[in-house]
Amino acid sequence: MTDSKIYQASTTAPVNIAVVKYWGKRDAKLNLPTNSSVSVTLSQKDLRTHTTAACSATFPSEDTLLLNGSPQDVSGARTQACFRELRALRSALEAQDSSLPKLAALPLRVVSENNFPTAAGLASSAAGFAALVRAIANLYELPSSPTDLSRIARQGSGSACRSLFGGYVAWQMGNEVDGSDSVAVEVAPTSHWPTMRALILVVSAEKKGVSSTSGMQITVATSELFQRRAEVVVPKHMELMEKAIKEKDFETFAKVTMMESNSFHATCLDTYPPIFYLNDVSRAAIRVVEDINAAAGKTIAAYTFDAGPNAVIYFEEKDLDAVAGPLKSALSGLDGWQAAEREIKVQGLDKVDERAVKVLKDGVSRIILTSVGEGPIKTEESLLKADGTALRQN
Amino acid sequence: MTDSKIYQASTTAPVNIAVVKYWGKRDAKLNLPTNSSVSVTLSQKDLRTHTTAACSATFPSEDTLLLNGSPQDVSGARTQACFRELRALRSALEAQDSSLPKLAALPLRVVSENNFPTAAGLASSAAGFAALVRAIANLYELPSSPTDLSRIARQGSGSACRSLFGGYVAWQMGNEVDGSDSVAVEVAPTSHWPTMRALILVVSAEKKGVSSTSGMQITVATSELFQRRAEVVVPKHMELMEKAIKEKDFETFAKVTMMESNSFHATCLDTYPPIFYLNDVSRAAIRVVEDINAAAGKTIAAYTFDAGPNAVIYFEEKDLDAVAGPLKSALSGLDGWQAAEREIKVQGLDKVDERAVKVLKDGVSRIILTSVGEGPIKTEESLLKADGTALRQN
Incomplete structure (x- = not known):
């Protein structure tokens, strides 16, 4: 018998605006930068992406992503890299503990809403990929730290790695060819310099x-x-x-x-x-x-x-x-x-x-x-109806 | 008895527009650049400064410069450097040949007219200093080459050194502390690439x-x-x-x-x-x-x-x-x-x-x-009346 349950988790994630700029990749596939950068995370009261990640055996077999009600292409290498890495972490957990539901094998449904116009040039892809990665990590109940997740979000959109933290955040360019040390770290939390x-x-x-x-x-x-x-x-x-x-x-x-x-x-x-x-x-x-x-x-x-x-x-x-x-x-x-x-x-x-x-x-x-504001915040507010379809779909 | 003669010479000089740019001085007093540059000299049919340089014992004792009918301040270090260097060359000639009139000791009267609006940002200082130096050199009957004169014009306005030549002109930055090798040379004459x-x-x-x-x-x-x-x-x-x-x-x-x-x-x-x-x-x-x-x-x-x-x-x-x-x-x-x-x-x-x-x-x-056009052109057309005063004075 198939498990008909809809597993889901929701989060919001912030925009960040760099004060030391990211520009230039040394590896375009892995989004590895030619230099380190620093940003200030902005308050989610004003600018945030809200994302629900869900998976279910009842969903059609393709992963999907809906942004502001419109279906997005998920076949690109960047989104695929995020899905693949998060699934691999979940699979490892499932392999260690056979009592866990087999979520890694289920199709993903990701639904996102921005509280600001996407086209306004406001770093929406940073908040978007940070929310996507954080929501799926929550769905999968991964024990990963924000820095661990930043390694994944970076592959979606470089600057997204910095949106895994609140306050003042550095993206260390790293030296490794596989990008394992190209991650975000906190320079100081919001509370250090809240003004x-x-x-x-x-x-x-x-x-x-x-x-x-x-x-x-x-x-x-x-x-x-x-x-x-x-x-x-x-x-x-x-x-x-x-x-x-x-x-x-x-x-x-x-x-x-x-x-x-x-x-x-x-x-x-x-x-x-x-x-x-x-x-x-x-x-x-x-x-x-x-x-x-x-x-x-x-x-x-x-x-x-x-x-x-x-x-x-x-x-x-x-x-x-x-x-x-x-x-x-x-x-x-x-x-x-x-x-x-x-x-x-x-x-x-x-x-x-x-x-x-x-x-x-x-x-x-x-x-x-x-x-200045906080990093991703877990929320119970779902963007899905009880039947697992999106609240809003254009 | 004082010589009441008015000695004079007139020239026109072109504008040049750099294709390798001059920006940055290693010596601000001597106008020595941090890098070499190249320019194209533009036709004087469209853009030129016309200058008459005159000297006479009958002139008031101060050197003067009139641009488009308006008196200019000649006390600045740049104009003074040009006057001083040209006078020194004339003095040397006079010392060698006592039959020459003693022009170096006489007050200079320089009168210039642009055939284009000075304020339009069209490199007017380059044409202006090139014409000033060339006109005084003609007045003094100096045997100096355009490259020799470029060393002097450079001290008036850096890019002026390139307006001593027509066609395609390089300003070699030079290495000497005294600026003696920071001069303009011809890369190619107008006739080489006239189109x-x-x-x-x-x-x-x-x-x-x-x-x-x-x-x-x-x-x-x-x-x-x-x-x-x-x-x-x-x-x-x-x-x-x-x-x-x-x-x-x-x-x-x-x-x-x-x-x-x-x-x-x-x-x-x-x-x-x-x-x-x-x-x-x-x-x-x-x-x-x-x-x-x-x-x-x-x-x-x-x-x-x-x-x-x-x-x-x-x-x-x-x-x-x-x-x-x-x-x-x-x-x-x-x-x-x-x-x-x-x-x-x-x-x-x-x-x-x-x-x-x-x-x-x-x-x-x-x-x-x-x-593309020629370098300075000697002309008999004077900007002075017969009595030595300027044709136009505001």
Whole structure:
């Protein structure tokens, strides 16, 4: 008799935004990077993927993945690698303990929902693969640590490995050919430095021209400056950044964050043909951050940009008015300000470049005000109906 | 009795646009660069400085310089260095031959006129200092070669040394501490490869934020990637570029030109705080050049950008329609197309990105269609009236 039970587990997982950037693979299949990186995990209150992983003998025999109600292709090497590695761990458990149900052999049904627009360029694949791996690990009741799981999530999407932890997270590039030491580790938990805030300016983007996966491969192949970044610049920034986080030294954190972003985008521009992620709106955001820091007489805000034009501005809670004030004054009409933990004083618009403000007004479509936050959180909230079908399916 | 004669000589001098870029000084006082560079001298029909240098015992005792009718400050170290070195050469001649009039002791009056807007970011200081040095050398009847004069013009404005020659010109960075071997030499004359054309898209610019003089010093001081550019990238590009020019190999010329521009702007972006010269209009020009090359199935056009958003697009005369056609179609309303040596076929607009074309339409204020051209040309046309005062003075 077949077991008709539907086994399932659910989790949420966060987005992370790197302050030392991942760009360049030394092994494209295993997603092994050419340099280490560091990120801040962002609060799941504002940005998270919610995932339910289920398996059952009653499911059709193919593994499936539904994202925001739409079926996704799971035949790609990256998703397959995650499924395969997690199943292997489950099989090992089952081999040790014959009383365990034989879940590894059952088809998987994974259902995911983001609480933010997937297309907005907000590192959705990091949260997505972290949630997928964490949910299946929970389903399989694996004893794996977040670092163990990061090794698997990395194969889904490089930066996903960092979303297995909350707070401040390093992805150590590792040296091994099989990637066994290319994993995420905690630099410091959220509680160590809980006052870190992030203001995201979502830019009404042109469609992304170059995917980050192909982009970084072209950079490695063609940029003459890239090698120096990987060999000299990033190791130095890693050391400075880990120390800054441990000492809660915002000025160093900020300076390294900004130089890192610039260095990464410089190697994109040095790629042939060149890759541009920053546009005039991004430049205006940089100018406004520079003006905010100049007005404060010290560095209280740091910009960083991933593979897209959105600005992420890090600052400390005590500087909420000084940093978010001018931006709220400029962008008061946009959604997102209501999420502030306290009313932001509308002020300081006179301290920032007028032309940059105009460019932001025309080019920013939405803001997200968030903070450093926790890693994946187990939840009982399932995205499946009692019969095992998805609550939402387009 | 005092000699009341007004001695004078006039010349015109060209603009040059580098294809291997000068950025970074190893000695700011002597304008000694951190790397060699190569440029194409542009035709004086379209872009030139016309300068008359005069001296007379009847002039007031101060040296003066008038540019486009406005008095300029000549007390700066750069102008003073040019005056001093040229006077020293004249003094040496006078010491050898006592029959020569004692011009070195007389006050200088230099009058210059550009045939293009000074503020448009079109390398006006290069043409300006080349014309100043050449005109005074003519006035003093110096036997100096263009390379000798380039050593002096370099001290006025680094890239001015390349405007002492026509055609294809290298500025050898040199090794000596006194700058004696940091000079311009001819790579090939105009006649070697006369079919080189340049289409300049003048961008309705924001005022330039960072001067190139201070910008390059901040890059040297702060960019971690810059050192690799100076030590590894540029020497390689110099070799490829000189060979490409000698062999009239446009594809290599074009590829190195584009990679050089990107590498230079990458180190600007890697500067802290970052320096941006490219804006969304520049990016659109890059996109259109990429599309033109894609449509041709080979590289027939090359973009390059100096310290500003203007695009200079190099191509060969035989590709006039294929390169300038789409741009004329997009920008037909602008001044400048009437300078074409033959009617440009309006064509190919369907082959270039529609959104990029829209950005160019909104952001390009003027086009200049020109070609490789000659070095400084002696002229009898004086910018002085018979009484020694300037024809035009604001």
